[in-house]
Amino acid sequence: MATNGYSNGGSTKGKPIKCKAAVAWGPGEPLVMQEVEVAPPARMEVRVKVLFTSICHTDLSFWRGENERQRRFPRIFGHEAAGVVESVGEGVEDLAPGDHVVPIFNGECGTCAYCHSSATNLCGTYRVDAFKSTMVSDNGTRFSVVNTSGDTVPVYHFLNTSTFAEYTVLDAACAVKINPAAPLEKMCLLSCGISTGWRRSKNKRGISDHRRGHQP
Ligand SMILES: [Zn+2]
Ligand SMILES: [Zn+2]
Numbered sequence: 001m002a003t004n005g006y007s008n009g010g011s012t013k014g015k016p017i018k019c020k021a022a023v024a025w026g027p028g029e030p031l032v033m034q035e036v037e038v039a040p041p042a043r044m045e046v047r048v049k050v051l052f053t054s055i056c057h058t059d060l061s062f063w064r065g066e067n068e069r070q071r072r073f074p075r076i077f078g079h080e081a082a083g084v085v086e087s088v089g090e091g092v093e094d095l096a097p098g099d100h101v102v103p104i105f106n107g108e109c110g111t112c113a114y115c116h117s118s119a120t121n122l123c124g125t126y127r128v129d130a131f132k133s134t135m136v137s138d139n140g141t142r143f144s145v146v147n148t149s150g151d152t153v154p155v156y157h158f159l160n161t162s163t164f165a166e167y168t169v170l171d172a173a174c175a176v177k178i179n180p181a182a183p184l185e186k187m188c189l190l191s192c193g194i195s196t197g198w199r200r201s202k203n204k205r206g207i208s209d210h211r212r213g214h215q216p
Contacts, residue, residue, distance in 0.1 A: 013087040013097070014040050017047070021165035023145055023155060024075050027065030031164070036076070036155060038167045039142040041089035045135065046172050047142075048101060052188040053081035053163040058130060062158065072133040075156040076143055078163030079105050080192040082184040085175070092172045100180045102190050105130075105159040107173035126173045130159055135171065142169035 017038045022031040041047045059078060065071040085099040095101065107126030108115050114124045122128070125136060133156035134141055143155035143162070160174040178187055 016040065017086075017167050019166035021076050021143070021145075021155075022078075024063050024073055024077060026073050027071055028063070031063075031077075034145065036143050036145045036165060037152075038165065038169060039144075041087060041092075041142070041169050042135065042137050043090045044092060044137060044172050045089040045142075045169050046092060046095050046101075046175050047086045047088075047167055047169050048083045048103065048175060049086045049167055050078075050081050050083040050163050050165060052083070052185045053078050054188055056080050056192050058159070058192075059164075062130060069131050072131075072156045074145060074147075074153065075133065075158055076162040076165050076168070077158045078165070079103070079159040079161040080188060081161065081163035082178075082188040082190075083163075083168075086167060088172070095172055095175060095177060099177050100182070100184060100187075101175040101177055102187050103161040103163060103168070103170050104174050104176055105161050105192070107160055107171055109173050123173070126160060126171055128159065132160070133157055135169070137171075 018035055019038060020033055021036040022033055023036065024031050038047065056079065062070045063077055082100070082102050085095050085097050085101055087097055088095055106122065106128040108121065108123045109125045112124040114120055114122055135157065141154040141156055143165070144152050145155050147153050160171060162168045
């Protein structure tokens, strides 16, 4: 998904943003392109303008919802993307509006025992969990939508990322700053496709790798 423009002049900071998103309403149902409201980022969160996103099999398996635990609707899928930080929440110091970022579903808080270990990169707080559907800080969602009955309802998150939207809110630990000279349409693939493929080929060669748990 590409949208026009890389910056918005900071006029939306602290305010909800209405934008388009592809909302999944039920297992196997066609995604609906519709307006959603994206809340400002809470403490240690960032709101990102998504400029490129692609689809991966983990999106599809949760969209199909064959397993009861996968069914959390309405939901915004998408975990492979690239974009630009629109605004940052309180306490975020290493990211700023305008930074080019790639969202990651396996975030790193940088302070827990797992983040300090050289044997794993699975953070205790932000490790990949496709069943998780809310934000870490308050267990809430940052998306809402008006349903067919006219009620405003929360829209669940997916894989810490939810990139099938023009704007998304991420835990700051789940956004990686990249060189602004790097082409975002290619960096998008770093989110999952390239990193997963690289890791799998590495494992195939029998090289020890303790970074288990990466499925998406
Ligand atoms: Zn951690
Ligand atoms: Zn993936």
